[in-house]
Amino acid sequence: MDYQVNYINPEIKLSNYTGRLFKTEAAFNDHLLVWLISGETKIIQADESFVFGPGSTFLIPRNQLATIINIPKDGLPHKAVAMHLSVKRLRDFYDHQNVTPKTAASRILSFHKHPLLESCLASLIPYFEIQENFPENIASLKIIEAISILRNIDPDIDSILASFDDPNKIDLISFMEKNFMFNMPLEKFGYLTGRSLTTFKRDFHKAFNITPQRWLTKKRLELAYYQLTEKNKKPVDIYYQTGFENLSHFSFAFKKHFGHSPTELQRIKTQ
The missing domain is CATH 2.60.120.810 (Jelly Rolls)
Known part of the structure; x- marks a missing residue:
């Protein structure tokens, strides 16, 4: 093991x-x-x-x-x-x-x-x-x-x-913009922003007009695109930094969203 x-x-x-x-x-x-x-x-x-x-x-x-x-x-x-x-x-x-x-x-x-x-x-x-x-x-x-x-x-x-309080209800937009790259269950995001899961989903849709899952995927892929094209980082070095569980899932989602796999995109950018 x-x-x-x-x-x-x-x-x-x-x-x-x-x-x-x-x-x-x-x-x-x-x-x-x-x-x-x-x-x-x-x-x-x-x-x-x-x-x-x-x-x-x-x-x-x-x-x-x-x-x-x-x-x-x-x-x-x-x-x-x-x-x-x-x-x-x-x-x-x-x-x-x-x-x-x-x-x-x-x-x-x-x-x-x-x-x-x-x-x-x-x-x-x-x-x-x-x-x-x-x-x-x-x-x-x-x-x-x-x-x-x-x-x-x-x-x-x-x-x-000696601080035992649960998180207070905080501004949802600023928290999510700051922490979207962390691959947490929605229940945990809700708890950390001082909300139940139901309230989190409701407030999220009001704030972003999209479901949390779709917004998170979009934000993570945009960050990955930036890291690949502007920072010249390798896919294997960024998938876990942008909230994806493994490299294959990251590559599949990236190609579905941008039309090219991460490695294909980097090859195009260097031509």
Whole structure:
């Protein structure tokens, strides 16, 4: 198997990937604290991108739309420990704290090779070899330890970890124009804009006078056309950046829309 995941419990896992690359698009329900042991992780968001190498520790806040690409490197697999910091866990933790967090935009945080976090997450590795069920009280202690360390090294992190509200209803047009390239279910787009699926579809049609599925496909293909013709990027390098699940689906949709496959278009442009 190219991709293997071992669990201490549902909230703590060790992943080991040996294929060419592994891509996923996500807006996680939990905050995700990651310690990268080997390999490379690229995170692409609408406004910025990140590249993390071995020894990096980073936090992906919940409800952050991102494309995440995990790549083996230097002859080693992509190997990482990931800890979910769920709303329930954080509520329980902050019930015992006297905290009034300031409002701040969630953002991906890097704690590059911080010894306290590295030590905390590295201490989990022996537990993955235990075959029987991992004691919940120990898992809970490890998660509390991680939260406490995060608060110790970043005094502003309460603004992220102690914020438990669902997304508010926001401007649909600006959000979708900014995030159309992320291949999310419509239910997730609705949730992130503070809407039920029914309300999302209704508001979307009012705003764009087209169904979400058709609009998303059109926008993604237009972005792909720009990347191919203006940036001279290869189809294999852009299909996942423009919201398509695989290269064959991208090529089929592109030819149907523009009359030429991506490679045919590039050949025509260079003549």
